[in-house]
Amino acid sequence: MSTSPVGHPPARLRAQDFILASRQSEIAGLQQLLHTGELVTAVSALVHCLQRERGLSNILLSNRASPPARGLPHALTDTDAALAALHLPLAQLDRAHPQAGNLSRLFNRVAGALHALEELAALREANRGPTADRAASMRRYSDIIARLLGVVFEAADGCGNPAISRALIVLFSVMQGKELAGQERAIGAAGFAAGTLDDDAHRQLLDLIDGQERCAQTFLTFAGPALQAAWHAGPGQGNPAFERLRRILCAGRLPPEGDAVQAWFDITSARIDAIRGVEDHAAAALNACCRAALAGAQQALAAQQLSLAPAEEAGYTVLLATTPGGEEARYSTGPLGAPLGRAILDVIQQQAQHLQQLSAELTTLRASLSERREIERAKALLMQHRGLSEPEAHKALRSLAMAQNKKLIEIAHALLAVETVLAVRGEDAR
Structure with missing residues (x-):
């Protein structure tokens, strides 16, 4: 160091x-x-x-x-x-x-x-x-x-x-x-x-x-x-x-x-x-x-390196973003020059918006992967306890979902929750 x-x-x-x-x-x-x-x-x-x-x-x-x-x-x-x-x-x-x-x-x-x-x-x-x-x-x-x-x-x-x-x-x-x-x-x-x-x-x-x-x-x-x-x-x-x-x-x-x-x-x-x-x-x-x-x-980095150049000293305050609670977040450049301060704030805002967009898209994709994993676990539970084949377990889940007018993932969550409760009670009994 x-x-x-x-x-x-x-x-x-x-x-x-x-x-x-x-x-x-x-x-x-x-x-x-x-x-x-x-x-x-x-x-x-x-x-x-x-x-x-x-x-x-x-x-x-x-x-x-x-x-x-x-x-x-x-x-x-x-x-x-x-x-x-x-x-x-x-x-x-x-x-x-x-x-x-x-x-x-x-x-x-x-x-x-x-x-x-x-x-x-x-x-x-x-x-x-x-x-x-x-x-x-x-x-x-x-x-x-x-x-x-x-x-x-x-x-x-x-x-x-x-x-x-x-x-x-x-x-x-x-x-x-x-x-x-x-x-x-x-x-x-x-x-x-x-x-x-x-x-x-x-x-x-x-x-x-x-x-x-x-x-x-x-x-x-x-x-x-x-x-x-x-x-x-x-x-x-x-x-x-x-x-x-x-x-x-x-x-x-x-x-x-x-x-x-x-x-x-x-x-x-x-x-x-x-x-x-x-x-x-x-x-x-x-x-x-x-x-x-x-x-x-890499292109964005090159552009930022060019934009973040030294400038004359000056100071001002800029409205950067609005927080989830509706409050305005204001940032002051302090002793930084106005052109440089503006460039920094613009870059921070762009990157914050970029990261927020990435986070939202990733949440959607990972939810799909998580649902797939949970449904597979629920099928495995049915296969283990009821002796079903994989397609039979899938059809059983689908039939339950249709009968109760619920999504497949909701039925899977319910089955897994029951398994967890039974496992906890079994531990308590011992």
């Missing part, structure tokens, strides 16, 4: 010093968000490779003679390349100051994802063995992918810029929907390869279809016109051949011929690639949003 020479008072700090420091702090935060956006893009590429590897592994473990399984070695190579590419944006994050930009929670998610990825080599080795379990392999792959998606969700939840937060929510929604589509591909491929689909796999298939529809709704709610158009022109169009095979799977009457697994894998892969195209657009929009915000903040 620097100190002033003995006998000399410290340099007097000025209002403009903190105005510029405020803008520089904003720029530092936006630079971290840019690195976070690049990290999310790398996570997106890795998840896509892992999804294909999981699907081909599922086919291999269901029927090692199935032709699509021959593509697995190439898929492993692609995954390894995507994993190596992940380390560059990870290295660019500021690990020395995790509290900056609320990075501590994001770093925790990253740690969990990297720990899960360390198990990938062991998972691959287990799948080569004669006693490999297809269901266990599916769960392990899906856990790795879920942890990677958690990094994207945390980035959206902890983002301090509304436009970037919205872009992250859009990207997370399409990534989550694609993950459910990837699980559907893997389960369907295993069913066609084995010639049968058991009850658990059938229920999971229906859950995945319902989940994909909800992800698409979230995506379309937050996405801009260009991304909405990309969705409707690609995966949103539908494919009759895909729908026919999906109906066959849902009905449980799988054809005996071996061509069905190849047809299913090719069609679902084309559909996932189409979703991947939208995902690429969403990732590009995210990074463009980060760069635009950073460039705007």
Whole structure:
């Protein structure tokens, strides 16, 4: 920590010093968000490779003679390349100051994802063995992918810029929907390869279809016109051949011929690639949003540095803002010159309005994320205590909301409140 020479008072700090420091702090935060956006893009590429590897592994473990399984070695190579590419944006994050930009929670998610990825080599080795379990392999792959998606969700939840937060929510929604589509591909491929689909796999298939529809709704709610158009022109169009095979799977009457697994894998892969195209657009929009915000903040800093120049001494009082209670807040320039004082007050007012607008927009976006989290918790409660599947729990919540003429989030809050009360009474009884 620097100190002033003995006998000399410290340099007097000025209002403009903190105005510029405020803008520089904003720029530092936006630079971290840019690195976070690049990290999310790398996570997106890795998840896509892992999804294909999981699907081909599922086919291999269901029927090692199935032709699509021959593509697995190439898929492993692609995954390894995507994993190596992940380390560059990870290295660019500021690990020395995790509290900056609320990075501590994001770093925790990253740690969990990297720990899960360390198990990938062991998972691959287990799948080569004669006693490999297809269901266990599916769960392990899906856990790795879920942890990677958690990094994207945390980035959206902890983002301090509304436009970037919205872009992250859009990207997370399409990534989550694609993950459910990837699980559907893997389960369907295993069913066609084995010639049968058991009850658990059938229920999971229906859950995945319902989940994909909800992800698409979230995506379309937050996405801009260009991304909405990309969705409707690609995966949103539908494919009759895909729908026919999906109906066959849902009905449980799988054809005996071996061509069905190849047809299913090719069609679902084309559909996932189409979703991947939208995902690429969403990732590009995210990074463009980060760069635009950073460039705007840098331009604003340059303009403020020019405007906050020394001036002649003079003093005056200016009405700056009106407080929430209606009282006028007046600030005096004191010994500062009128031009400089006016510039400082103008900048303070502009930045205060900017921060207020950001706060309002962030409150709306985070409320959406919070509602999503609370509804998921309420569904988990119903699944645990009533033995429902995820879609059944969602339908039960929706039915309660309609019957009581309330919003879904209000029903979720009520259920969670009941759980809390019962938990407290249980503790008291002990």
